[in-house]
Structures are given as C-alpha cells and as structure tokens.
C-alpha cells in the first residue's frame with residue numbers, strides 16, 4: 001500500500017504536543033497570503049519522536065518550535081540558550097514561500113522554463129517587502145506561481161487539479177525534514193556560529209542530516225516495513241528554495257557559509273533512492289524525472305552579471321531587469337534605466353518595472369526633452385499604481401496635471 005495512504009490515516013489519529021504554536025498568519029504584511037495546514041507534518045514528527053531512544057526523546061521533547069515573522073529568505077535556525085532552553089526558529093513567511101516554491105518548481109518543469117522559479121521568487125519577495133495594495137489583482141497573482149506563470153487556462157486548470165496532492169505531500173515532507181534536521185543539530189550538539197569555517201559548518205550540517213535520515217529510516221521501517229525516502233525529497237525542495245531565496249542578493253559572512261553548505265547538501269542528496277518512490281506514488285515519478293539534473297544545473301550557476309548578460313542575449317526579460325539592478329547598485333543609473341526599458345518591452349515583464357522606469361523618468365535619466373520625460377514619468381507612475389505599488393500611487397499627486405484621468409491609476 002502507498003505510504004502516503006498510511007500517512008494520511010496517521011494524520012487523523014495522532015495527538016499533538018511538539019508544536020507550541022498554531023500555524024497561522026497574523027502579520028499584516030501577509031494579508032495577501034493564506035495559511036497552510038501543517039497538521040500532517042506535526043503528526044509525522046510526533047510519531048517519529050515517539051520511536052526515538054529514550055534519552056534522545058527526552059531531549060527532543062524539551063525543544064520548542066517557534067514560528068517567527070522573519071522575512072521569506074531567513075532560513076530555519078536553532079539555538080540553545082544559556083539557561084538550557086532549546087529552540088528551533090522557523091519563519092512563517094519562509095514556510096509559506098516554500099509551499100509556493102514547490103508549485104513554482106512544478107510549473108517550471110511543466111513549462112520547461114528553468115529560470116521561472118527565480119523570477120517568481122523575486123516577484124514574491126519584492127512584494128512581501130514593499131508597500132503594496134494587497135487587494136490588487138496583479139499583486140495577488142504575483143504571489144501565486146500558477147497565476148504568475150500566465151499559462152494557458154486549460155494547463156492552469158489541469159495543473160491545479162493534478163498538483164494539489166503532490167504539492168501538499170512535498171510541502172509536508174519538506175517541513176518534516178526541516179524540523180528533523182534542526183532537531184538533529186540539538187541531539188548531536190552540532191552548532192556553529194559567525195566565524196565558523198566552511199569545513200566546520202559542513203560537518204555540523206552533515207551530522208544533523210545523518211541524524212534526520214536515521215530517525216526517518218528506522219521509523220519508517222518499523223511502522224511500514226519499508227525505507228522512506230520521501231522526506232529526503234522534501235529536503236531537496238527545502239534546500240533548493242533556501243538556495244534560491246538567499247541567492248537573490250549577495251550573501252556575506254555566516255550567510256555565505258550557509259549558502260555553501262546548502263549547495264553541498266544538494267550535491268550529496270541521493271536522488272536515485274528518492275526517486276524509488278515512483279514505485280509507490282506515480283505522480284512523484286515525473287517530479288523525479290530530471291529533478292537531479294535540473295537542481296544541479298540551476299542552483300550551482302553563479303548569478304553574476306555575466307550569467308544575466310548571457311540570458312539577456314536570449315531575450316530573457318527577467319535577466320534584463322537583473323542587469324538593471326546590477327547597474328543601479330553600481331551607480332550607473334542611465335545604463336540601469338536602459339535595461340529596465342528593454343525589459344519592460346518584453347512579454348512577462350514584471351509590473352515593478354513600471355515603478356523603476358517611473359523613477360528613471362522622474363530623475364531625468366533618459367536623454368529626452370524635460371516635458372516628455374515628465375509625461376512619461378506620469379504615465380509610468382500611473383501604470384505602477386494600477387499594478388498595486390503604493391510608492392507610485394503616492395507620487396501621482398506630483399504629476400496630476402499630466403494625467404488625463406488620474407482615477408484610472410487606482
């Protein structure tokens with residue numbers, strides 16, 4: 001029988017005690033998001049914990065999982081306080097992003113667009129950490145990878161109906177993996193801080209992963225008489241998401257070390273055994289097909305200016321936007337604006353480009369008559385406001401006389 005069927009039965013039978021807090025979104029920034037049920041993950045963890053040797057079980061039962069409201073790209077961590085209190089911190093926004101990211105990977109696979117996840121994740125993170133109108137439909141559709149993909153309505157419908165279960169299973173297994181991994185840090189005493197070398201960090205991560213692997217393996221063999229690789233599949237998604245989220249900006253210090261250890265953990269993942277699951281659940285088969293290749297090819301490419309130049313040559317609008325950002329950060333404002341302009345002219349250009357272009361016109365960074373520049377700024381602020389960007393909406397007042405019908409910008 002499928003292990004997932006067995007788990008589905010378990011989800012309803014087990015009591016809960018490990019999670020101190022219920023999993024819901026209270027933060028006002030998350031108005032546009034829905035909450036995700038993590039009951040299954042909680043109950044699998046509890047079931048695994050009950051099978052641990054007594055000393056480990058006692059240690060683990062003292063650990064509290066704290067759900068924070070840190071940004072989407074703050075990866076889970078663990079701490080042991082001086083008073084002996086042990087915690088695991090997981091950002092609710094990180095977890096939400098992970099759930100959506102799993103869909104994004106599946107969409108990327110369906111559309112055969114390997115760079116889709118990066119473009120979607122940036123759009124997602126940008127909106128979460130900007131001032132936006134959550135009621136706006138463009139903002140909402142950027143938060144949902146399926147809408148963001150603007151796929152054919154029939155594909156979208158098919159995707160939504162076929163993928164619900166597999167996304168739920170992968171998400172729950174990723175969450176199980178994340179928590180077990182963090183428990184592993186505690187049980188093995190495998191901690192490291194700022195200033196740790198890559199070798200020290202890799203060693204601690206390996207101990208945590210090995211502990212998590214052993215815990216799941218002995219549990220699944222005892223419970224179901226088979227070796228469970230599904231949680232390692234969840235791990236790959238959790239790591240891939242962490243890598244992509246951290247790679248959106250330049251990581252430094254401890255974060256750079258963490259990024260390197262994450263990549264190392266993907267490299268050592270046993271894709272072959274994870275894909276054995278195909279025997280049990282047919283749907284997982286196509287997720288596994290080419291998964292290893294996709295992750296390795298996609299997550300190990302340094303996201304340098306050269307990388308985006310190569311992509312821009314092939315007409316990738318997102319790469320043009322990234323080149324604009326590189327130039328802007330380097331103080332080359334006119335060059336940045338030219339990239340934004342080029343990106344904006346292409347299909348799938350993100351609506352944030354209107355905001356960036358408005359800023360370019362507003363600062364007079366294109367060589368054109370002042371009057372034309374002001375008119376273009378007015379139009380671009382209007383378009384950005386229409387797309388839900390509140391910074392643009394506030395600037396409309398400066399350009400009021402230039403807009404035929406300012407009410408169309410809301």
Ligand SMILES: [Zn+2]
Nearest residue numbers: 181185205208
């Ligand atoms: Zn770790």
